[in-house]
Amino acid sequence: MADKNLYNHDVDLCVIGSGPAGIMVALEYARENPDKKVLLAEYGAQQGTEQNQLDDTIENLNPANHHDPYECTNKGLGGTSATWGGRCVMYDEVDFSDRPILQGECTWGADSLDAVTPYLAKASEYFECGAGPFDLNEMPKWQDRRIAEGFVEGDVLDSRLERWSMPTRFGPRYREELSALPNIELLFGVEARDFSEPNEDGSIECLELRDTATGEIRTVRAASFVLAAGAQESTRILLRNQQVFDNLQSAPDSLGRYYQGHVSGKIATICLSGDPKKTDYQFQQDEDGSYFRRRFQIAQSAIEREDLLNTAIWLDNPLYHDPSHRSGAMSVMYLAMITPILGKRLAPPAIANSITKGKVTGLWQHVGNVLRGLPGSLWNPASVFFRRYCLKRKLPGICLFSGANQYALHFHAEQVPDADNRMVLGDDGETLEIHYHLTEVDIDSVIRSHDLLDSWLKQCGCGELKYWFPKEELTDAIRAMSRDGIHQSGTTRIADSAERGVLDKDLKVFGTNNLYVCSSSAFPTSGQANPTFLLGAYAVRLAHHLSKPSSNQPHHDHA
Numbered sequence: 001m002a003d004k005n006l007y008n009h010d011v012d013l014c015v016i017g018s019g020p021a022g023i024m025v026a027l028e029y030a031r032e033n034p035d036k037k038v039l040l041a042e043y044g045a046q047q048g049t050e051q052n053q054l055d056d057t058i059e060n061l062n063p064a065n066h067h068d069p070y071e072c073t074n075k076g077l078g079g080t081s082a083t084w085g086g087r088c089v090m091y092d093e094v095d096f097s098d099r100p101i102l103q104g105e106c107t108w109g110a111d112s113l114d115a116v117t118p119y120l121a122k123a124s125e126y127f128e129c130g131a132g133p134f135d136l137n138e139m140p141k142w143q144d145r146r147i148a149e150g151f152v153e154g155d156v157l158d159s160r161l162e163r164w165s166m167p168t169r170f171g172p173r174y175r176e177e178l179s180a181l182p183n184i185e186l187l188f189g190v191e192a193r194d195f196s197e198p199n200e201d202g203s204i205e206c207l208e209l210r211d212t213a214t215g216e217i218r219t220v221r222a223a224s225f226v227l228a229a230g231a232q233e234s235t236r237i238l239l240r241n242q243q244v245f246d247n248l249q250s251a252p253d254s255l256g257r258y259y260q261g262h263v264s265g266k267i268a269t270i271c272l273s274g275d276p277k278k279t280d281y282q283f284q285q286d287e288d289g290s291y292f293r294r295r296f297q298i299a300q301s302a303i304e305r306e307d308l309l310n311t312a313i314w315l316d317n318p319l320y321h322d323p324s325h326r327s328g329a330m331s332v333m334y335l336a337m338i339t340p341i342l343g344k345r346l347a348p349p350a351i352a353n354s355i356t357k358g359k360v361t362g363l364w365q366h367v368g369n370v371l372r373g374l375p376g377s378l379w380n381p382a383s384v385f386f387r388r389y390c391l392k393r394k395l396p397g398i399c400l401f402s403g404a405n406q407y408a409l410h411f412h413a414e415q416v417p418d419a420d421n422r423m424v425l426g427d428d429g430e431t432l433e434i435h436y437h438l439t440e441v442d443i444d445s446v447i448r449s450h451d452l453l454d455s456w457l458k459q460c461g462c463g464e465l466k467y468w469f470p471k472e473e474l475t476d477a478i479r480a481m482s483r484d485g486i487h488q489s490g491t492t493r494i495a496d497s498a499e500r501g502v503l504d505k506d507l508k509v510f511g512t513n514n515l516y517v518c519s520s521s522a523f524p525t526s527g528q529a530n531p532t533f534l535l536g537a538y539a540v541r542l543a544h545h546l547s548k549p550s551s552n553q554p555h556h557d558h559a
C-alpha cells in the first residue's frame with residue numbers, strides 16, 4: 001500500500017457507498033451494535049457536483065440499448081435514489097430456480113429466497129412502500145376482484161403487485177438519522193481505491209481512500225468491509241483489486257460477466273371486451289396511503305412449461321409522442337416533457353426518454369388534441385401535477401381511462417445471464433467498458449409471453465392483443481426500443497463456489513473472510529422485478545449477519 005496516513009481510528013465496519021444499500025447496511029448495523037464503529041465512505045461531495053470522474057471513465061459500447069453513464073447512477077448521499085422512480089417489486093419464486101432457458105446460469109442456491117424473506121418487512125419500512133403483501137390474493141378486500149371483466153387466473157396472473165416508495169430519496173430521508181447515531185461517521189468526497197492483500201485466513205486489513213479533491217490517500221483499517229458502491233462501481237473496484245483474490249488461483253471468471261437488466265417496451269394493445277368501468281387500470285392506494293398497481297405476470301407453471309423468461313406486463317397509455325392517441329391530456333404532458341428546462345425538471349433523463357422516446361413529432365397535431373380536449377386537457381395534467389410533484393407521497397405515474405377498454409401494454413422482462421454481457425477494464429486499468437446486448441432468446445421470450453397472454457385472454461373470452469408490428473418485424477422493433485442500464489445485475493453474482501460466482505450466499509467475496517458486496521450485481525438472475533427492493537432486504541440481512549459474533553472479526557479497540 002502507498003501512503004500510510006492512517007485514520008485517527010479504526011472501525012468495525014467500513015461501508016463504501018451511501019446509496020440505499022450502503023445506508024441500510026450502515027444504519028441497521030449501527031443500531032444493532034451501538035458499541036461498534038461504522039465508517040460510511042461516499043465518493044460524491046456533500047454538495048453535489050455536475051461532473052464526476054467515475055462516470056467520465058465509463059465507456060458504453062451500445063448506446064442504443066444501454067443508457068449513458070450519467071443517466072444510470074447518481075453520486076452523493078443517497079446515491080441513485082436521488083432520481084430513482086421508487087417502484088418496489090418483489091422477485092418471484094421462479095427467479096431462484098434453474099430453468100432450461102437459463103442454461104445452468106441460475107446460481108442463487110435453493111434456499112436463497114427463504115434466507116432473505118425474514119428481512120422483507122424491514123426493507124419495506126426503509127423504502128416506505130407500505131406494509132402490505134405483493135399479492136392481491138392475500139388482501140381480503142381485493143381477493144375476488146380481477147383486472148378486467150371475465151378474466152380468470154391460470155396461465156396468466158393478475159394479482160401480483162408492484163408497490164411504490166414515496167419515492168424515498170435516501171439522502172434527505174436518512175441524513176438526520178445517520179448524523180444522530182454517534183457510532184456512524186460519514187465521509188464525503190472519497191473514492192475507495194485499493195484493498196490490502198488478504199492474509200492467509202482471508203482477512204483484508206486496510207483500504208485506501210483517495211480524496212477526490214486533493215488526491216490525498218488515507219487508509220482505513222476495518223474488521224469488515226462492505227462494497228455498496230452500486231453495481232458498476234462495486235464491479236470496477238473488484239476488477240481493479242485482483243489481489244483480493246490472492247487466496248484463490250485467480251479472480252473468478254464470472255467477475256464482470258453475466259450483466260443483465262430488463263427488456264422493456266410496448267408492442268401491443270390489449271382490447272378488452274367487458275365493461276370498461278370494471279377494468280382495474282390505475283394506481284390504487286393501500287390503507288396506509290402507499291400506492292400499488294396490479295400487473296399481468298406469467299404463472300410459474302406456464303413459465304416452466306413454455307420455458308419462458310419471467311415477464312411482467314401492465315396496462316399503460318399509448319405512446320405519448322404519437323398524436324394519433326387523440327388525448328389532450330397526454331399531448332399536454334408530452335409537450336411539457338419535450339420543453340427544454342421544464343422537461344428536465346419533470347423527470348430524470350432515462351424516465352423522460354421512456355415517455356418521449358427522444359422524439360419531437362406532430363407538434364401541430366398535439367396542439368390540436370389539446371384544443372379539442374379542453375378543459376380536460378389542462379385539468380387532468382394539473383391534477384396529476386399536483387399529486388405527482390406537490391404531495392409527500394407522490395402519485396407514481398398516470399394511466400388514463402379508456403372508454404374503448406383498450407390499453408397499450410408495457411412489458412418488463414428478464415434477460416438470460418449471458419457471459420458476453422460484461423463489464424471489463426480498459427487497457428488503462430481504469431476505464432470501465434460496458435458490453436451489453438439483447439440476445440435472441442431475450443427477445444423471443446418477450447414475443448412468446450405476449451402470445452401466451454393473447455391466447456389466455458381469448459380462452460377467458462375477455463379480450464385479445466393487437467400487435468403494433470407485423471409478426472416478422474417484432475424482433476427488430478423490440479431490439480430498437482429496449483434500453484436499460486439502470487437495473488444492473490449479475491456482475492458479482494452469488495454462487496456456491498468461486499468456480500461459478502464471486503460471492504457466497506452471505507454476499508462475502510470468495511477468497512476473503514471480511515469483504516462483502518451489497519449490490520444488485522450479486523443477483524444471478526434479473527427476473528421481472530426492478531432490483532432495489534430485494535437489494536434492500538439483502539442489505540438488512542447483511543447488517544444482521546455482520547452483527548453475529550461468529551461472522552465478525554475481533555472487535556477493534558477504538559482510539
Ligand SMILES: Cc1cc2nc3c(=O)[nH]c(=O)nc-3n(C[C@H](O)[C@H](O)[C@H](O)COP(=O)(O)OP(=O)(O)OC[C@H]3O[C@@H](n4cnc5c(N)ncnc54)[C@H](O)[C@@H]3O)c2cc1C
Nearest residue numbers: 017019020021043079080085086087192229230233530532
Ligand atoms: C432513472 C432511474 C430510475 C430508477 N427507478 C427504479 C425503480 O423504480 N425501482 C428500482 O428498483 N430501481 C430503480 N432504479 C435503480 C436504483 O436506483 C438502483 O438499483 C439503486 O439506487 C441501487 O442502490 P445502491 O445503493 O446499490 O447503489 P447507488 O444508489 O448507485 O449508490 C452507490 C453509491 O456509491 C458511491 N460510490 C461509487 N463508487 C464509489 C467509490 N469508488 N468509493 C466511494 N463511493 C462510491 C456512489 O457515489 C453512490 O452514492 C432506477 C435508477 C435510475 C437511474
